[in-house]
Amino acid sequence: MTKVFVSMDSAALSMGANEVAAAISEHAAKAGHDVTIVRNGSRGMLWLEPLVEVETEAGRVGYANVSADQIPELLASGFLSGSSHDSCLGLVEELDFLKNQTRITFARVGVTDPLSLADYEAHGGLKGLRNAIAMTPANIVNEVTESGLRGRGGAGFPAGIKWNTVLNTESDQKYVCCNADEGDSGTFADRMLMEGDPFTLIEGMIIAGIAVGATEGLIYVRSEYPHAIDVLNQAIAIANENKLLGSSVLGSKFAFNLEVRVGAGSYVCGEETAMLESLEGKRGMVRAKPPIPALVGLFGKPTVINNVMTLSAVPMILADGASSYQSFGMDRSRGTQVFQLAGNILRGGIVELPFGITLGDLVNTVGGGTHSGRPIKTVQIGGPLGAYLGEESFDVPMGYESLAEAGGMLGHGGIVVFDDTVNMAKQARFAMEFCAEESCGKCTPCRIGSTRGVEVIDRIVAGEDQAKNLELLEDLCEVMTDGSLCAMGGLTPLPVRSALKLFPADFGIKVEVK
Amino acid sequence: MSNYSEESILNFLGPYKGNRSAVLRSLQLVQELLGYVPDSALDIIAKNSNVSRAEVYGVFTFYSDFRSTPPAKAVVKVCVAEACQASGSASLISELHDKGYDIHKGNIKDDIQMEQTFCLGNCALGPAAMVNGAPIGRATCAKIFASTSAVTA
Numbered sequence: 001m002t003k004v005f006v007s008m009d010s011a012a013l014s015m016g017a018n019e020v021a022a023a024i025s026e027h028a029a030k031a032g033h034d035v036t037i038v039r040n041g042s043r044g045m046l047w048l049e050p051l052v053e054v055e056t057e058a059g060r061v062g063y064a065n066v067s068a069d070q071i072p073e074l075l076a077s078g079f080l081s082g083s084s085h086d087s088c089l090g091l092v093e094e095l096d097f098l099k100n101q102t103r104i105t106f107a108r109v110g111v112t113d114p115l116s117l118a119d120y121e122a123h124g125g126l127k128g129l130r131n132a133i134a135m136t137p138a139n140i141v142n143e144v145t146e147s148g149l150r151g152r153g154g155a156g157f158p159a160g161i162k163w164n165t166v167l168n169t170e171s172d173q174k175y176v177c178c179n180a181d182e183g184d185s186g187t188f189a190d191r192m193l194m195e196g197d198p199f200t201l202i203e204g205m206i207i208a209g210i211a212v213g214a215t216e217g218l219i220y221v222r223s224e225y226p227h228a229i230d231v232l233n234q235a236i237a238i239a240n241e242n243k244l245l246g247s248s249v250l251g252s253k254f255a256f257n258l259e260v261r262v263g264a265g266s267y268v269c270g271e272e273t274a275m276l277e278s279l280e281g282k283r284g285m286v287r288a289k290p291p292i293p294a295l296v297g298l299f300g301k302p303t304v305i306n307n308v309m310t311l312s313a314v315p316m317i318l319a320d321g322a323s324s325y326q327s328f329g330m331d332r333s334r335g336t337q338v339f340q341l342a343g344n345i346l347r348g349g350i351v352e353l354p355f356g357i358t359l360g361d362l363v364n365t366v367g368g369g370t371h372s373g374r375p376i377k378t379v380q381i382g383g384p385l386g387a388y389l390g391e392e393s394f395d396v397p398m399g400y401e402s403l404a405e406a407g408g409m410l411g412h413g414g415i416v417v418f419d420d421t422v423n424m425a426k427q428a429r430f431a432m433e434f435c436a437e438e439s440c441g442k443c444t445p446c447r448i449g450s451t452r453g454v455e456v457i458d459r460i461v462a463g464e465d466q467a468k469n470l471e472l473l474e475d476l477c478e479v480m481t482d483g484s485l486c487a488m489g490g491l492t493p494l495p496v497r498s499a500l501k502l503f504p505a506d507f508g509i510k511v512e513v514k
Numbered sequence: 515m516s517n518y519s520e521e522s523i524l525n526f527l528g529p530y531k532g533n534r535s536a537v538l539r540s541l542q543l544v545q546e547l548l549g550y551v552p553d554s555a556l557d558i559i560a561k562n563s564n565v566s567r568a569e570v571y572g573v574f575t576f577y578s579d580f581r582s583t584p585p586a587k588a589v590v591k592v593c594v595a596e597a598c599q600a601s602g603s604a605s606l607i608s609e610l611h612d613k614g615y616d617i618h619k620g621n622i623k624d625d626i627q628m629e630q631t632f633c634l635g636n637c638a639l640g641p642a643a644m645v646n647g648a649p650i651g652r653a654t655c656a657k658i659f660a661s662t663s664a665v666t667a
């Protein structure tokens with residue numbers, strides 16, 4: 001029997017992976033080959049999808065960009081024994097792109113069968129949870145604090161400190177809410193983990209529950225991710241059947257129940273308090289803070305809110321110890337970051353590395369520059385609220401503080417590459433337009449300011465009274481930065497100002513930009 | 515799809531009876547069942563969840579997923595966010611426009627409807643699109659229409 005891996009990740013499906021898997025089944029059967037097809041997650045080398053891997057004695061041999069009509073030819077050439085072919089990559093794990101990474105959170109993604117709990121355990125799964133069950137809640141929280149793990153959803157708040165607040169707040173009911181709204185353009189790590197290794201997230205959430213004394217968990221997933229929702233629901237059912245979830249987690253005294261909730265097409269619902277409102281069935285209006293959700297969260301109860309990547313780092317921290325995770329990274333950015341290379345990039349996908357790699361190395365050495373082959377003009381890091389950076393920032397090491405110093409923001413770790421055909425006035429206008437469209441409407445600077453922003457940028461580009469309109473834009477940006485309740489209105493000026501500062505010519509500016 | 519009764523919707527929403535926090539989920543369930551949320555369903559949900567119609571209406575209008583009219587057989591979501599802009603979504607969108615589809619208006623033509631969306635999580639293989647939930651990477655008109663014809667046929 002030969003094992004063949006064809007990913008069921010959405011990105012692979014978008015390039016025809018289902019058709020490829022069906023063709024392999026059909027033609028292998030016809031030719032009398034005994035083949036088992038495993039639908040794994042994606043290795044994160046998205047430009048190679050559909051990637052087909054064949055298990056051989058030497059390891060898994062990969063075939064890139066396979067199409068369904070190629071299958072008869074591949075079978076005839078003997079690819080089931082890993083024979084050479086134009087599309088053959090050799091051993092997948094020996095490819096530079098993978099070999100040079102430090103995969104901790106993504107260790108199993110693309111390797112295992114996402115819906116096999118046995119496979120999960122065989123690859124190190126549940127070790128962290130078993131350790132946690134034997135520890136005191138305070139010690140679990142301590143371990144997470146010691147690891148240096150910070151929130152991967154955008155704000156970078158230390159996870160252990162948040163957990164400690166929830167642990168020390170008395171309540172008859174507490175919640176763990178996973179933020180899987182992943183609305184930032186250029187980000188897909190949450191989706192790939194949920195589709196490719198859902199038990200890691202489930203294990204992380206159970207550990208969080210045990211640590212803070214919460215018995216209920218909710219995963220808020222955006223509706224744009226139907227496949228991830230489906231995989232998560234299947235994984236939760238399997239976890240319930242196997243007593244990983246329920247009234248006695250792995251036979252312990254701890255209970256933990258988990259449920260998936262689906263969003264309805266609103267970017268601002270990724271903001272944690274808007275997410276809570278949405279989970280309560282209401283409009284996604286941002287709440288004023290304080291009180292923080294750790295004290296007054298879902299239905300007014302103490303609530304841990306963490307991003308998918310934050311929670312998914314936890315099992316490894318508990319399995320291998322805080323010091324192991326803490327040993328990676330730089331300064332106050334500890335552990336690994338799951339970078340996502342997106343947009344106009346030759347080798348797009350998942351790059352998990354310790355903090356500290358430079359931006360230039362990421363996009364050029366790892367990513368191979370643009371897909372179009374043209375020069376890179378700019379990159380946007382951290383989603384629609386993130387700054388545009390030019391080549392002069394390519395020496396910046398990737399970390400929370402170092403990026404902030406360079407005027408940028410790490411956000412969720414997505415990096416969108418643009419070539420030299422991009423017009424930055426259009427990008428600045430889009431940032432304002434997006435804010436106007438997605439604003440929850442609670443504060444005027446965000447709701448009205450963004451609409452005014454679009455108009456002012458249009459006037460600048462049209463060459464109308466540029467000095468005056470530039471001043472007006474600057475004022476608007478200031479009011480939005482200072483007068484907004486949340487980062488939606490507060491950070492929209494970041495892409496706008498950076499675009500203007502770096503590329504004034506794209507705005508047709510004839511006067512000096514301050 | 516319009517042959518529904520108040521009773522059938524109420525049956526469907528049964529588990530949420532009296533649950534004020536189930537307004538969003540009720541709207542989602544109705545849309546799953548009917549493909550859209552008819553005006554009369556707002557009253558039914560209000561009654562079932564024990565909240566005012568205004569509250570239900572507020573939730574209905576806040577979220578862009580909800581529709582008040584039946585969708586086409588094939589609903590195509592086209593990503594308009596930054597990573598796909600960097601990968602040439604603008605020319606795809608204008609080609610679709612030339613074929614009679616305005617993703618901003620979401621008009622229906624030949625059982626197909628195209629709508630804009632902000633990021634589908636396929637940002638390394640843009641332009642990204644989705645046809646009735648099935649993802650399309652490196653999307654072209656040809657790929658999109660091949661996919662829609664499979665559902666409209």
Ligand SMILES: Cc1cc2nc3c(=O)[nH]c(=O)nc-3n(C[C@H](O)[C@H](O)[C@H](O)COP(=O)(O)O)c2cc1C
Pocket residue numbers: 150151152153154155156157179180181182183184267268269270271272273305306307308310311486487488
């Ligand atoms: C407009 C807006 C959108 C956001 N979207 C997300 C999101 O999609 N996913 C996420 O994890 N955090 C998002 N955040 C950040 C959350 O508010 C919050 O900081 C995060 O979920 C906390 O988890 P962490 O500490 O693990 O990062 C968003 C914030 C804002 C202001």
Ligand code: SF4
Pocket residue numbers: 268286438439440441442443444446447484485486487488489490
């Ligand atoms: S800044 Fe915008 S999104 Fe945030 S609370 Fe104010 S209006 Fe809502």
Ligand code: FES
Pocket residue numbers: 184185186187593594595596597598599632633634635636637640642
């Ligand atoms: S930006 Fe288009 S799929 Fe993410």
